[in-house]
Each structure stands twice: as C-alpha cells, then as structure tokens.
Amino acid sequence: MQSPLIIAISGASGSGKSLFTKNLFNGFSAQGRPVQVLREDHYYRAQDHLPMEQREQNNYDHPNAFEHELLKAHLQALREGQPIDYPHYCYKTHTRLPETERLNPAPVIILEGIMLLARTDLLPLYDVKIFIDTPLDICLMRRMMRDLKERGRSIESVAKQYEETVKPMYHQFIEPSRFTADVVVTQGGKNQIALDVIKSHIQQALL
Ligand SMILES: Nc1ncnc2c1ncn2[C@@H]1O[C@H](COP(=O)(O)OP(=O)(O)O)[C@@H](O)[C@H]1O
Numbered sequence: 001m002q003s004p005l006i007i008a009i010s011g012a013s014g015s016g017k018s019l020f021t022k023n024l025f026n027g028f029s030a031q032g033r034p035v036q037v038l039r040e041d042h043y044y045r046a047q048d049h050l051p052m053e054q055r056e057q058n059n060y061d062h063p064n065a066f067e068h069e070l071l072k073a074h075l076q077a078l079r080e081g082q083p084i085d086y087p088h089y090c091y092k093t094h095t096r097l098p099e100t101e102r103l104n105p106a107p108v109i110i111l112e113g114i115m116l117l118a119r120t121d122l123l124p125l126y127d128v129k130i131f132i133d134t135p136l137d138i139c140l141m142r143r144m145m146r147d148l149k150e151r152g153r154s155i156e157s158v159a160k161q162y163e164e165t166v167k168p169m170y171h172q173f174i175e176p177s178r179f180t181a182d183v184v185v186t187q188g189g190k191n192q193i194a195l196d197v198i199k200s201h202i203q204q205a206l207l
Pocket residue numbers: 011012013014015016017018019020142143146187188189190191
C-alpha cells in the first residue's frame with residue numbers, strides 16, 4: 001500500500017477545526033474515498049489516578065497534557081499500513097475511556113487538534129499543514145456554547161479556565177505555530193473555497 005497522505009488541521013479551541021474536518025471528510029466520503037480522522041484530544045493523558053478536584057484544575061492547553069508519543073507511534077503505524085487502537089476521551093471526567101477502537105489505515109488521514117503544529121517533532125509526519133485562523137472572541141463565544149451544551153461545564157468554569165490557561169497558552173503555543181502552516185484558513189469550518197482548494201490538492205496527490 002502507498003504511504004497515506006496525512007493532513008494536520010490546527011488552530012484555537014472553538015476556531016472551527018472539527019467542522020472543517022467534518023466538511024473535508026464528507027467531501028471525500030461522498031466520492032467513496034476511504035479517509036480516517038484522528039482527533040488529538042483523544043490523546044489527552046489518562047488521569048484515573050487523580051482525584052476529580054485535581055483533574056478540574058489541570059492545564060489542558062499545554063503540550064504536556066497530551067500523550068504525543070502515542071500519537072506519533074500511531075501515525076507511524078498507519079504510515080506502515082498497520083492498524084491502531086485509537087483511544088477515546090471523556091471531557092466530563094477528564095480522562096480516557098476504558099475502551100479503544102481498532103482503526104485501519106486509509107489513503108488519507110485527517111488529524112485535528114490545538115497543538116498539532118506546535119510540536120515541532122510531529123511536523124515532518126504531516127504532508128499538509130492547515131491553520132484555522134479565527135478571532136479569539138468568536139472562538140470563546142463558540143466554546144462557551146459548546147462546553148455548556150456538550151462538555152458539562154458552567155459559564156463560570158469556562159470563563160475561569162479561559163482566563164487562566166486557554167488564552168495564555170494560545171498566545172504561547174498555538175498562535176506562533178500558525179507560521180508553520182502551508183495554508184491559513186479564515187472564516188472557520190464553513191470556508192467552502194478553502195475546502196475546495198484543499199480537496200483538489202489531495203485528489204491530485206492521490207492520483
Ligand atoms: N464558520 C462558522 N460559522 C458558524 N459556526 C461555526 C463556524 N465554524 C465553526 N462553527 C461552530 O462553532 C462551534 C465550534 O466549532 P468546532 O469546529 O467544534 O471548533 P474546534 O474544533 O476548533 O474547537 C461548533 O458549534 C461549530 O459548528
């Protein structure tokens with residue numbers, strides 16, 4: 001099997017990475033092309049050994065919060081045509097779920113996550129690097145709505161976490177990583193022209 005094309009999509013929390021990934025994925029699935037999506041969030045470290053109060057205080061916006069060694073090993077395995085046991089993560093309990101999911105290699109792998117372009121040792125593994133560049137006030141508004149609805153948070157906890165870690169870590173790690181991107185996408189997950197350009201690049205690369 002030919003080595004898969006690996007596309008990394010990064011940007012701030014709430015910038016539209018997941019929606020952009022979903023729209024890119026749907027475009028390929030509609031054509032019957034097998035695409036595998038991996039989310040960096042699934043590689044947050046397991047914290048079963050810590051009490052809940054401690055988990056709630058942790059900094060989830062620092063690169064060390066992720067088990068990037070495992071992500072790297074998984075990317076290498078997929079490149080070599082081997083399946084992986086993909087971890088699953090729960091934002092409500094701040095730890096991994098007990099079960100993993102067997103994922104098979106595919107010709108296109110889309111990776112999405114906040115620190116993907118900030119870890120310089122991962123950069124050589126990507127064929128295409130994309131940064132979703134959305135103003136931080138819009139990211140915060142979207143994150144607030146999503147975290148209240150889907151991640152079991154309160155307005156106070158989202159605001160506190162944003163001020164203490166999300167925003168400062170964005171400026172320290174994520175914002176500078178924008179300059180490693182091949183493509184910078186404005187207007188979030190619904191930028192149809194950016195989606196079309198990237199899709200056509202991938203189609204060319206797969207010929
Ligand atoms: N261009 C856009 N216009 C309107 N809503 C958007 C746009 N991009 C993303 N969203 C919405 O904003 C929220 C956060 O987007 P998401 O893709 O989950 O962000 P991320 O994965 O970067 O944290 C989601 O509810 C998503 O549907």
